[in-house]
Amino acid sequence: xxxxxxxxxxxMAAALAALLKQEKYDVDYVADGAxxxxxxxxxxxxxxxxxxxxxxxxxxxxxxxxRDQGVRTPILMLTAKSQLDDKVEGLDSGADDYLTxxxxxxxxxxxxxxxxxxxxxxxxxxxxFGDLSVDTSTATLTCESNAQSVRLSEKELRILEYxxxxxxxxxxxxxxxxxxxxxxxxxxxxxxxxxxxFTRKKLAFVxxxxxxxxxxxxxYELRVKDVQ
Numbered sequence: 463x464x465x466x467x468x469x470x471x472x473x474m475a476a477a478l479a480a481l482l483k484q485e486k487y488d489v490d491y492v493a494d495g496a497x498x499x500x501x502x503x504x505x506x507x508x509x510x511x512x513x514x515x516x517x518x519x520x521x522x523x524x525x526x527x528x529r530d531q532g533v534r535t536p537i538l539m540l541t542a543k544s545q546l547d548d549k550v551e552g553l554d555s556g557a558d559d560y561l562t563x564x565x566x567x568x569x570x571x572x573x574x575x576x577x578x579x580x581x582x583x584x585x586x587x588x589x590x591f592g593d594l595s596v597d598t599s600t601a602t603l604t605c606e607s608n609a610q611s612v613r614l615s616e617k618e619l620r621i622l623e624y625x626x627x628x629x630x631x632x633x634x635x636x637x638x639x640x641x642x643x644x645x646x647x648x649x650x651x652x653x654x655x656x657x658x659x660f661t662r663k664k665l666a667f668v669x670x671x672x673x674x675x676x677x678x679x680x681x682y683e684l685r686v687k688d689v690q
Contacts, residue, residue, distance in 0.1 A: 463578055464488040466510040468498035468524070469540070470517055478511070481567055482574070495519025502528045505616060507535050509577045514541035514552065522555040529556035532620065532641050536577040540565075589626045592672040592686045594665075596622055605668035612668055617642060618661045625674070625684040634681035658682060 465482055469475040470493045479489045490507075492498050496518040502510055510528075512521035519527075525537050539557040552560045558580065559573050589596040593607045601619045604611040614622065620642050625633065635654045642654070662674050675683045 463508045464490070464506060465574070466498065466501050466507040466535075467491045468493075468495070468501075468511065468516060468521070469513040470494060470515070471513070474513075478570075481571070485571060485574075487574075493517075495521065495524045498524045499527055502533050502535060503531060505533070505535075505620075509574060510535050510537045511574075512537055512539055512557070514539060521557075522551055525552070525556040532624065536580050538573055538577060589623060591626045591629050591684065592670065594668075594670050594672050596626065598623065603664055603668060605670045607671075608669050610668040612664050614664060615657075615660070617657045618664060621657060621661050625682070629684045632677060632681050632683050638682070 463486075465487050467475060467479055467482070467489055469478065469491070472493075475491055475493070479491055482489045490501065492501055493516070495516040498510070498512060498516070498521075499519065501507065502524070512524055514521040516524075521539055521541070525539065528535070528537070536559075537557045538559045538561060539552040540561055540563060541552065542563045549560050549562075558577060561570060561573060587598045589598065593605055595604050595606055596602070596614070596619070597604070598619065601614045601616070602611050603614050603618075603622065621638070624638070624641050638654045638658075642657070658674060658676075665672055665674065671687045673685060673687050675685055677683060
């Protein structure tokens with residue numbers, strides 16, 4: 463279980479990291495909000511612990527941007543603010559839990575364990591569309607009609623997760639670039655086409671009737687092929 467700890471107060475960060483490592487968690491530490499967002503976007507963390515008051519970007523904004531970009535890592539927000547409005551803002555920004563400083567270490571660990579269970583449950587998700595299923599815990603794409611399977615790359619998995627959740631809707635390159643790569647940048651649009659090509663090849667490899675249809679000048683749509 464890998465945890466991202468974002469805390470700009472060095473002594474607090476060192477104490478929390480030592481506590482979590484003692485509990486056999488792997489911990490990576492960053493000291494500002496921009497670094498925290500970049501780390502969350504990597505998709506390698508099972509849990510994130512974010513301090514609210516950080517330089518460059520506060521914890522609320524980190525959580526908000528991460529959720530906007532499709533990051534689903536459970537987030538525990540730490541803050542010295544105890545007002546109800548601050549707690550509401552933290553939860554509305556995308557945090558899963560909220561802990562006010564000072565706190566007891568036993569309570570922190572209990573909340574981390576609860577988020578760890580949630581993370582494990584979430585990762586065990588099987589998605590379905592047409593004759594396809596995707597096991598997100600193993601990044602495996604399977605055609606259910608012939609039991610043919612193939613492993614997906616991280617980007618291919620995220621593309622299919624997004625398209626499965628929005629089947630029947632047309633998705634633009636801009637939407638896909640923002641969702642998969644986390645930012646809207648003209649230089650990244652070619653990445654969408656490249657990874658769409660890779661993903662289509664995986665669909666063909668497993669012999670699926672599902673296809674990713676390109677609509678010229680508009681975007682992409684996930685649909686079941688017309689069979690004559």
